[in-house]
Amino acid sequence: MEATLASVRESDHDQAITAALPSLLPRLYNFARYRLAPDDARDAVGAALEHLWRNRGRAPDADTVSVEHWAMRVAVNKMLDEVRRHRRRPSQVSLSDLDIGVSDPNDRLPQLLQLRAALETLPRRDADLVALRFGAELSNLEIAELWNMTPGAVAVAVHRALGRLRTEIGLKGDSDART
Amino acid sequence: MQEPDDTEIADLLTGLRFKAPALEDLWAPERTSRRATPSRVAIVLAVAAVLLVSAGAVAATTGWFNVLQPNGECSKGDPTCGSDYTQASIAVNHVSNVTMVDVLVKKGLSQARLGQIAAEVAKKNADHRVIVYLLDDLPPGPMDAGFAGTPADDSAPALAPPASLTPYWVLTYDLGTSGVRETHP
Numbered sequence: 001m002e003a004t005l006a007s008v009r010e011s012d013h014d015q016a017i018t019a020a021l022p023s024l025l026p027r028l029y030n031f032a033r034y035r036l037a038p039d040d041a042r043d044a045v046g047a048a049l050e051h052l053w054r055n056r057g058r059a060p061d062a063d064t065v066s067v068e069h070w071a072m073r074v075a076v077n078k079m080l081d082e083v084r085r086h087r088r089r090p091s092q093v094s095l096s097d098l099d100i101g102v103s104d105p106n107d108r109l110p111q112l113l114q115l116r117a118a119l120e121t122l123p124r125r126d127a128d129l130v131a132l133r134f135g136a137e138l139s140n141l142e143i144a145e146l147w148n149m150t151p152g153a154v155a156v157a158v159h160r161a162l163g164r165l166r167t168e169i170g171l172k173g174d175s176d177a178r179t
Numbered sequence: 180m181q182e183p184d185d186t187e188i189a190d191l192l193t194g195l196r197f198k199a200p201a202l203e204d205l206w207a208p209e210r211t212s213r214r215a216t217p218s219r220v221a222i223v224l225a226v227a228a229v230l231l232v233s234a235g236a237v238a239a240t241t242g243w244f245n246v247l248q249p250n251g252e253c254s255k256g257d258p259t260c261g262s263d264y265t266q267a268s269i270a271v272n273h274v275s276n277v278t279m280v281d282v283l284v285k286k287g288l289s290q291a292r293l294g295q296i297a298a299e300v301a302k303k304n305a306d307h308r309v310i311v312y313l314l315d316d317l318p319p320g321p322m323d324a325g326f327a328g329t330p331a332d333d334s335a336p337a338l339a340p341p342a343s344l345t346p347y348w349v350l351t352y353d354l355g356t357s358g359v360r361e362t363h364p
Binding site: 021025026028029030033034041042045046049098108111112115116130133134158159162165166169171 | 185187188189191192193194195196197198199200202205
């Protein structure tokens with residue numbers, strides 16, 4: 001029996017997802033690092049990208065923006081599963097691990113480290129939410145689609161999670177209190 | 180009572196950024212050994228291949244992907260020694276057993292091209308796990324027409340795979356059509 005494979009050629013889906021990877025990777029990794037230690041975060045991102053690649057044939061036949069949106073949703077869903085698979089363990093943050101631009105004031109570093117440690121103290125759902133919103137940089141609307149909530153409910157939940165985080169690191173968060 | 184302002188904490192969170200690893204580093208050998216499942220290499224092999232092809236890169240990457248580079252050196256008993264071709268092998272891990280896929284490729288073939296072939300195998304085996312590596316010890320066998328860049332047919336002589344790795348397919352990379360031909364012995 002002989003069968004000739006189609007010429008090796010990228011499909012439209014392959015191209016669209018490949019094009020989306022450069023922007024997806026840092027967002028997925030940051031989401032993972034909000035929740036996991038470095039090695040676990042890398043594994044989780046790897047698993048998410050494998051999952052995405054396996055399912056690329058299901059990507060919508062639409063413009064690149066839609067494919068990227070779909071890809072992010074699929075990958076993030078997989079990463080939420082991955083995060084749940086890991087037992088919590090003490091966070092590890094080194095200076096070289098942080099991507100702090102030259103414009104960042106140096107005196108924020110202790111606060112950032114404190115903030116990362118504080119993320120460990122949040123209830124799981126709050127931690128997921130903060131990681132989705134600020135690590136993966138999803139909008140309230142995108143989180144709402146992911147979790148089958150209304151954007152308003154997401155906004156409230158984010159606000160509450162930030163309140164807990166703020167309390168944990170000792171920020172008052174009150175406009176009057178800062179002035 | 181005034182609601183707390185999220186601006187400061189949100190600003191701080193926005194500043195909490197981590198350096199993402201390069202894509203290929205996610206599956207570096209030392210990391211794949213950590214969770215040594217072929218799929219970790221496999222599917223991303225396809226991703227990496229597409230990336231390479233998209234970028235037009237030829238042999239421009241480092242790390243684990245170098246494992247794809249065909250072996251251009253002659254070894255004792257290597258039937259391809261002296262020819263322009265060498266053999267790469269793709270192991271398709273079906274749920275319980277491993278199937279070998281042998282790909283005859285031109286020596287010096289770009290990683291990107293070999294990656295394309297592997298990607299094609301991965302596409303055909305979307306539900307399976309695929310890993311690509313090179314056979315160091317090629318089994319003795321004919322290296323005649325049918326392999327050496329000419330279109331394959333049913334009568335093409337096949338390299339005998341190691342007995343423990345049957346069943347297998349042979350894919351012949353057809354230089355003339357830039358296609359991949361598949362034969363089942």
